[in-house]
Amino acid sequence: MTQTAPQFDFSSTSPTGTISGPAADPQLDIWRELPIAQQPSWHGTEEYEQAVAELGTLPPLVFAGEVDVLRERLAAAAEGRAFLLQGGDCAETFAGATADKISARVKTILQMAVVLTYGASMPVIKMGRMAGQFAKPRSSDSETRDGVTLPAFRGDIVNGYEFTEESRRHNPQRMVKAYHTSAATLNLIRAFTQGGFADLRSVHQWNQGFMANPAHSKYDVLAGEIDRAVNFMSACGADFEALKRTEFFAAHEALLLDYERALTRTDSRTGLPYDTSAHFLWIGERTRQLDGAHVDFLSRVRNPIGVKLGPTTTGDDAIALINKLDPNREPGRLTFITRMGAGNIREKLPAIVEAVQKEGAKVVWVTDPMHGNTVTSQNGYKTRRFDDVMDEVAGFFEVHRALGSVAGGLHVEMTGDDVAECLGGSDPIREDQFDALYESVCDPRLNHMQSLEMAFLVADSLAHQKS
Numbered sequence: 001m002t003q004t005a006p007q008f009d010f011s012s013t014s015p016t017g018t019i020s021g022p023a024a025d026p027q028l029d030i031w032r033e034l035p036i037a038q039q040p041s042w043h044g045t046e047e048y049e050q051a052v053a054e055l056g057t058l059p060p061l062v063f064a065g066e067v068d069v070l071r072e073r074l075a076a077a078a079e080g081r082a083f084l085l086q087g088g089d090c091a092e093t094f095a096g097a098t099a100d101k102i103s104a105r106v107k108t109i110l111q112m113a114v115v116l117t118y119g120a121s122m123p124v125i126k127m128g129r130m131a132g133q134f135a136k137p138r139s140s141d142s143e144t145r146d147g148v149t150l151p152a153f154r155g156d157i158v159n160g161y162e163f164t165e166e167s168r169r170h171n172p173q174r175m176v177k178a179y180h181t182s183a184a185t186l187n188l189i190r191a192f193t194q195g196g197f198a199d200l201r202s203v204h205q206w207n208q209g210f211m212a213n214p215a216h217s218k219y220d221v222l223a224g225e226i227d228r229a230v231n232f233m234s235a236c237g238a239d240f241e242a243l244k245r246t247e248f249f250a251a252h253e254a255l256l257l258d259y260e261r262a263l264t265r266t267d268s269r270t271g272l273p274y275d276t277s278a279h280f281l282w283i284g285e286r287t288r289q290l291d292g293a294h295v296d297f298l299s300r301v302r303n304p305i306g307v308k309l310g311p312t313t314t315g316d317d318a319i320a321l322i323n324k325l326d327p328n329r330e331p332g333r334l335t336f337i338t339r340m341g342a343g344n345i346r347e348k349l350p351a352i353v354e355a356v357q358k359e360g361a362k363v364v365w366v367t368d369p370m371h372g373n374t375v376t377s378q379n380g381y382k383t384r385r386f387d388d389v390m391d392e393v394a395g396f397f398e399v400h401r402a403l404g405s406v407a408g409g410l411h412v413e414m415t416g417d418d419v420a421e422c423l424g425g426s427d428p429i430r431e432d433q434f435d436a437l438y439e440s441v442c443d444p445r446l447n448h449m450q451s452l453e454m455a456f457l458v459a460d461s462l463a464h465q466k467s
């Protein structure tokens with residue numbers, strides 16, 4: 001069910017090989033001359049120069065060989081031979097990088113993956129919005145509370161959530177802290193997923209907790225089938241030792257180009273630049289301007305790249321992005337993460353998919369059913385209704401099925417904790433729980449149970465996609 005870990009070529013990225021100091025290629029700095037959205041105001045200060053110089057001396061967080069493995073996995077997803085699951089916080093925080101919270105999130109992603117693997121009958125590529133998801137684009141540059149206006153919170157890598165002048169100051173030293181927090185998070189993720197924590201039988205056992213809730217009895221049939229499949233594998237003498245380890249990739253929005261540039265290093269094997277801050281990087285809906293800095297910079301690194309596509313995207317936009325980001329049509333290079341909103345997806349997605357099909361290009365099609373479905377609750381919290389989220393997922397599968405394209409993955413804001421941020425689910429979260437249990441510093445996340453419920457529902461869609 002889950003894959004075994006590949007043998008990474010560590011020699012190619014050893015400290016004696018390459019990847020010491022930022023890559024020197026001047027093309028990697030062309031973005032500095034281009035229009036750039038959503039950046040902090042810290043340039044030209046000594047503090048900024050020092051922080052960037054320090055980042056440049058620090059080791060890579062991921063290896064080029066791992067990034068190449070991911071590109072191969074994504075090539076399989078583009079063809080319907082694997083399914084991508086991306087999940088994690090909207091905004092990671094420094095304070096939230098605790099063993100308990102990180103392990104709960106990884107556990108939940110692994111639990112979702114087992115259910116999806118069964119439903120899809122294919123490998124699930126597990127990827128966290130983790131170990132670097134610290135920079136946030138905002139709708140407004142400022143926030144006003146009780147007549148006081150301060151800079152908006154732009155993620156812990158830029159400024160603090162606390163509503164004071166000092167905390168909201170754009171502080172470049174935070175980039176260094178983000179690096180170290182990412183390193184600590186990634187270290188724990190690697191230990192969990194490589195050290196036996198991810199044993200398929202344990203992951204399956206954890207799902208029994210979800211099934212113990214009578215609200216989830218409608219998933220009894222599927223849960224029973226998975227149970228029998230695991231027992232069958234066991235009876236057949238399946239090598240559960242190999243299934244004790246699993247691949248797990250790190251991803252974040254490549255928003256803060258100062259940080260991404262400083263962590264971009266040259267791979268000794270190929271002489272090519274890799275952004276070693278994460279395996280996978282995506283360009284957000286607010287920064288995907290074709291002639292802008294983000295698209296230019298990410299067109300020049302070897303990592304697999306995602307682009308969020310909102311409801312205003314046209315077929316021509318999609319083709320232009322492909323030509324810029326994947327001119328060689330390389331399998332696994334480009335992922336389109338559509339976030340249309342439940343009310344838009346059935347109307348807007350087909351033209352984009354058809355344009356890409358006509359072009360003969362192949363991308364991984366992923367649904368982000370969160371960002372097009374944000375509403376404000378009566379009591380003033382940013383929230384999303386579980387039913388809207390699931391309706392967008394359903395629309396995504398319907399469109400791809402109708403057009404003969406591949407529904408290749410799911411991108412969600414979720415946590416392993418029992419928070420109350422999104423409304424509904426079978427054991428429903430209500431608005432009156434927000435005051436006590438709303439923790440997100442940016443967008444609302446599915447909680448542990450809602451995430452698992454989504455996996456059961458998507459597993460069903462995947463099973464039908466195959467039939």
Ligand SMILES: O=C[C@H](O)[C@H](O)COP(=O)(O)O
Binds near residue numbers: 139140442
């Ligand atoms: O995560 C996505 C964006 O950063 C977020 O939705 C922006 O939220 P805002 O509209 O509150 O700025």
Ligand SMILES: C=C(OP(=O)(O)O)C(=O)O
Binds near residue numbers: 285
């Ligand atoms: C900012 C985000 O999304 P989008 O770019 O799709 O709005 C996000 O994924 O948190």
Ligand SMILES: [Mn+2]
Binds near residue numbers: 371413443
């Ligand atoms: Mn978000």
